[in-house]
Amino acid sequence: VQLVESGGGLVQPGGSLRLSCAASGFIFSAHTMHWYRQAPGKQRELVATISPRGLSTDYADSVKGRFTISRDNAKNILHLQMTSLKPEDTAVYYCHDNIFWGQGTQVTVSS
Numbered sequence: 001v002q003l004v005e006s007g008g009g010l011v012q013p014g015g016s017l018r019l020s021c022a023a024s025g026f027i028f029s030a031h032t033m034h035w036y037r038q039a040p041g042k043q044r045e046l047v048a049t050i051s052p053r054g055l056s057t058d059y060a061d062s063v064k065g066r067f068t069i070s071r072d073n074a075k076n077i078l079h080l081q082m083t084s085l086k087p088e089d090t091a092v093y094y095c096h097d098n099i100f101w102g103q104g105t106q107v108t109v110s111s
Contacts, residue, residue, distance in 0.1 A: 001025035001100045008093060008105030015085050015109070021078040021095030021102055029053070029073035032098065035080045037091035037107075044094070048080060063089075085109045 007019040019035070030052055038044040048069035049058045057069050068081040078095050085107075092104040 001097075003095050003097065003100055003102035005093060005095055005102045005105040008107045010108045010110065011085055012111050013086060013109055016081070016083045017085065017107060019080040019082065019093055019105060019107070023076045023078065023095075023097070026097065028071075028076040033069075033071060033078045034096045034098070035069060035078070036094045036096055037089075038094070038104075039088075039091040042091075047093070050078070082107070 002024045004022045005019060007017060009017060011017055032049060032051055034049045035047040036044050037047050045060065047060050047063055048067055050069045050071055054071050059067060066082065066084045070079045080093065082089065087109050090107060090109050092106050094104045095102045
């Protein structure tokens with residue numbers, strides 16, 4: 001199993017980023033998928049969840065209305081569209097399938 005995140009970077013407050021997670025080695029379309037994040041000195045927290053067919057999503061209160069999780073089961077890719085970014089969104093972002101973790105991608109929101 002491999003989960004490879006990409007799309008992180010440095011962005012100014014109010015900006016946007018789109019994260020991607022390329023999945024392989026398992027039946028992606030059968031799995032609920034999650035985005036988590038971990039800021040320095042803090043515990044890893046759940047950001048967003050999407051059902052196997054993408055019909056149901058859920059978000060942490062802190063990102064609701066700003067972040068959108070989506071998936072392309074034909075391409076085995078998970079996305080996280082992040083808008084109106086805030087400094088407190090700075091963290092390493094990980095995708096997770098309830099068993100495996102990717103290596104993470106750094107998101108830094110700073111002016």
